[in-house]
Amino acid sequence: MNRRGLCLVLAAPSGAGKTSLSRALLANDGFISLSISATTRAPREGEQDGVHYYFKTPEAFAAMIANGEFLEHANVFGRAYGTPRAPVEAALAAGRDILFDIDWQGYRQLRAALPDDVMGVFIRTPSLDDLRIRLISRGDDDATIARRMAEAETELAHQSEFDFIIENKDFDVALTDLRAIRRACRLMTSRVVTGQ
Numbered sequence: 639m640n641r642r643g644l645c646l647v648l649a650a651p652s653g654a655g656k657t658s659l660s661r662a663l664l665a666n667d668g669f670i671s672l673s674i675s676a677t678t679r680a681p682r683e684g685e686q687d688g689v690h691y692y693f694k695t696p697e698a699f700a701a702m703i704a705n706g707e708f709l710e711h712a713n714v715f716g717r718a719y720g721t722p723r724a725p726v727e728a729a730l731a732a733g734r735d736i737l738f739d740i741d742w743q744g745y746r747q748l749r750a751a752l753p754d755d756v757m758g759v760f761i762r763t764p765s766l767d768d769l770r771i772r773l774i775s776r777g778d779d780d781a782t783i784a785r786r787m788a789e790a791e792t793e794l795a796h797q798s799e800f801d802f803i804i805e806n807k808d809f810d811v812a813l814t815d816l817r818a819i820r821r822a823c824r825l826m827t828s829r830v831v832t833g834q
């Protein structure tokens with residue numbers, strides 16, 4: 639049975655476990671990959687062009703917008719970020735799923751661009767106190783923790799726009815939930831391309 643691939647967007651307040659859950663979902667699975675965004679921000683230590691991001695000058699980024707090469711783009715913290723269209727369309731047609739780490743503005747635009755292909759999953763901790771404990775245990779400094787706790791309120795205000803909410807209390811339960819969501823979405827009648 640041929641199925642069209644799925645765009646899975648994960649969003650979370652920083653520290654809720656998005657990176658850990660994405661990593662576990664992507665590990666040893668050839669049928670799901672992470673979407674590589676383009677950005678005008680400078681590479682951080684260890685980041686490689688074409689692996690973590692496609693690093694672009696503002697002029698090159700603007701040309702990509704003008705040529706319609708983005709499915710969505712947004713300004714985040716004063717820098718431009720965008721999702722290149724071609725790799726996503728190729729993966730979906732080949733039945734491969736794509737995981738997105740984009741902000742809530744990107745999620746809204748992506749849904750509008752691909753209304754039948756996008757599922758949004760919001761990841762959160764049981765409480766804000768739990769979030770703070772995670773940030774402390776990860777080793778974030780006090781100023782970073784204060785900023786992330788304030789940003790968490792904004793993220794949480796958008797959670798109702800997502801199709802699913804996962805509470806990341808026990809990690810293995812949260813991962814099982816995420817896999818179950820993906821599997822059920824893949825099995826939706828609307829995703830079947832051919833078959834009997």
Ligand code: GDP
Binds near residue numbers: 667668669733818824
């Ligand atoms: P799990 O529940 O996350 O372990 O994964 P599943 O049981 O949903 O699928 C097992 C593997 O097969 C995973 O790597 C999926 O990505 C892949 N897979 C499942 N269904 C399909 C399909 O219809 N087409 C393709 N190409 N891969 C699939």
Ligand code: ADP
Binds near residue numbers: 651656657776807809
């Ligand atoms: P994010 O990518 O959302 O910022 P991380 O994946 O970096 O979050 O997780 C934040 C911290 O919490 C990390 O130190 C991670 O190991 C830890 N963590 C993730 N999930 C759990 C969990 N279910 N229980 C306890 N700690 C967790």
Ligand code: 5GP
Binds near residue numbers: 743
């Ligand atoms: P960072 O610069 O730390 O890698 O990412 C900063 C922010 O930009 C994160 O909130 C991330 O989700 C968001 N982001 C990364 N890529 C994209 C993208 O292609 N589109 C949108 N809209 N946001 C993105």
